[in-house]
Amino acid sequence: MNDMRLTERDVNTKEIKIEARQVQVFYGTTHALKDVDVEIEDKTVTAFIGPSGCGKSTFLRCLNRMNDTIDVCRVQGDILLDGEDIYDKRVDPVQLRAKVGMVFQKPNPFPKSIYDNVAYGPKIHGLARTKVELDEVVESSLRRAALWNEVKDRLDAPGTGLSGGQQQRLCIARAVATSPEVLLMDEPCSALDPIATAQVEELIDELRQSYSVVIVTHSMQQAARVSQKTAFFHLGNLVEFGETSKIFTNPEDPRTESYITGRIG
Ligand SMILES: Nc1ncnc2c1ncn2[C@@H]1O[C@H](COP(=O)(O)OP(=O)(O)OP(=O)(O)O)[C@@H](O)[C@H]1O
Ligand SMILES: [Mg+2]
Numbered sequence: 001m002n003d004m005r006l007t008e009r010d011v012n013t014k015e016i017k018i019e020a021r022q023v024q025v026f027y028g029t030t031h032a033l034k035d036v037d038v039e040i041e042d043k044t045v046t047a048f049i050g051p052s053g054c055g056k057s058t059f060l061r062c063l064n065r066m067n068d069t070i071d072v073c074r075v076q077g078d079i080l081l082d083g084e085d086i087y088d089k090r091v092d093p094v095q096l097r098a099k100v101g102m103v104f105q106k107p108n109p110f111p112k113s114i115y116d117n118v119a120y121g122p123k124i125h126g127l128a129r130t131k132v133e134l135d136e137v138v139e140s141s142l143r144r145a146a147l148w149n150e151v152k153d154r155l156d157a158p159g160t161g162l163s164g165g166q167q168q169r170l171c172i173a174r175a176v177a178t179s180p181e182v183l184l185m186d187e188p189c190s191a192l193d194p195i196a197t198a199q200v201e202e203l204i205d206e207l208r209q210s211y212s213v214v215i216v217t218h219s220m221q222q223a224a225r226v227s228q229k230t231a232f233f234h235l236g237n238l239v240e241f242g243e244t245s246k247i248f249t250n251p252e253d254p255r256t257e258s259y260i261t262g263r264i265g
Contacts (some may be wrong), residue, residue, distance in 0.1 A: 003159060008127060009073075009125075010216075011070045011130055013043040014041035014042050014043055014044055015041065015043060016039045016040070016042070017040050017041060017042040017081065017181065017212040018038075018040040018063060018079065018080065018081055018182065018212070019038075019039050019040075019061070019078075019079070019083075020036055020037060020038045020039075020040075020059075020077065020078070020079050021037055021077055021078040021080075022035050022036075022037060022076075022077040022078065022081075023036040023037075023059070023062060023075065023076070023077035023078075023079060024075070024076040024077055024078075024099050024240070025055070025058050025059070025062065025067065025073065025074070025075050026073070026074045026076075027070070027073050028072045028225060029070050029173070031057055031226045032055050032236055033055045033236050034060055034063075034236045034237050035077075036059060036235070036238045037238070038154070038238060040063075040182075040212055040229075040230060041212060041215060041229065042210060042211075042212045043209065043210070043211070044208065044213070044228050044229055045204060045205070045210055045213045045214075045215060045228055045229070046068075046212075046214045046215070046226040046228075046229040046230070046231065047178065047210050047214075047215050047216075047222075047223035047226065047227035047229070047230045047231070047244065048060065048214065048215070048216045048230075048231050048233060049216075049218075049220065049223050049230060049231070049232055049233070049259070050141070050218060050232055050233035050234050050239075050259065051091065051092065051234065051259065052218075054233040054234050054235060054236065055233050055236045056111070056186075056216045056217060056233055057186050057210060058104075058203075058215060059233070059238075060184050060186055060216055062079060062184070063079065063086075063100055063184055064086075064093075064096055064097045064100035064101075064182075064184060065086060065091075065093045065097070065215065066095055066097070066102065068093055074250055075087065076158075081096075081099070081100065081181075081182070082181075086100075095125075098121060098125050098153075098180065098253075099178075099180055099181050099182035100180060100181070100182040100183075100184060101167070101175035101176065101178065101182070101183050102175065102177050102183075102184045102185070102186070103171050103172055103183065103184070103185040103186070103188045103236070104171070104186055104188075105186050105187040105188070105190050105191065106191055107164060107167035107168040107170070107171050107191060108171060109159030109160055109162070109167050109170050109171060109174075110159065111158065111159075111196060112156070112158070112159060113155065113156045113158060113159065114142075114151050114154065114155050114157055114159050114162070114170060115138055115155040115156060116159075117170055117171075117173075117174050118137070118138045118141050118173050118174050118177045119134050119137070119138050119160040119177070119200070120125060120174070121178040122134060122137045122138075122173060122177050122178060122179045122216060125178055127177075127179070129177065137177055138155070138177070138243060139152075141173040141174070141176050142170075142173045142178040143240045143249055144172075144173065144176050144203075144206070144207070145169045145170070145172040145173035145175055145176065145203060146168040146169060146199055146202070146203050147166060147170060150166060151166070151170075152157065164191050164192060164193075164194025164196065164204065165192045165193065165194075165195070165197075165199065165200070166196075168188060168189075168190040168191070168192060168196065169196075169199070169200065169203070172188075172203065174262055176207070176211075180211060181211060181212065182211060182212045182213075183207060183211050183212070183213045183214070184214050185204070185213065185215045185216065186213065186216045187216050187217060187218065187231070188200055188215065189201070189217070189219075189222065190218070197222075201222065201225060201226050204226050215227065220248070220260060223244065223248075224244060224248050227244045227245065228244055229241070229242065229243065230242065230243075230244040230247040230248070231243060232247060232251075232253075232256045232258070232259060232260075233254070234255050239253050239255050239256055240252060240255075240256045247260070248260055
């Protein structure tokens, strides 16, 4: 009996994929994030919620060094991926971003064919040696993104010719094509209708089997539907982090409670 319980607990204990310690972010003199400490689990969907301007996108961009591309932005503190400092000088940000993929708010397919949108990453990272292998990666990525059946007969058509929801799923296919370990999604459904949103949410739930997924969302219903862990940010502080069910039903901090009940936002 005891053994059984131990096994169950082991199964429920997820590995820590990303650990942030005392993260500070400045844009020039604006102190956008203050002392953020958080542990992001593997094979879990973590939602970042909080009012506009509280630092959700800023923190998401810390996790794959997208902030490096913003001149005035300075990041301090430690961010570890599998225990390794991602800001170490030896880390190549391009390789890092293949491991920690990102999907943006607005679908942004390359001005290329559907096929090439997905094949691009595996090509530049040398993940496919032959055309057959590349075809396989493209097909499996489009399948994972629940888009294959809709596009398999027009892989040479431009990615920009798809509907908004299809374009977003194409961007997800592009992100999963490099076999990332973490997928960062910044309001991935805000440009989508309810049907496409439901498809993407279903997909997020599936991706959780293989990846650690972090999603920024303004929709509390969405956070409650798709995530197991939730982080609430307010004015640059990570106010509360925990089980999604707990954050939404029994938050500890009055600021979290005000936000989820719609009093601040
Ligand atoms: N490129 C930038 N240059 C200067 N300041 C920035 C930049 N990006 C963000 N900021 C500032 O950092 C703070 C946090 O912004 P961030 O975009 O992370 O918020 P957010 O929580 O994602 O908001 P939203 O929900 O509106 O997307 C804000 O005060 C914002 O003005
Ligand atoms: Mg944002």
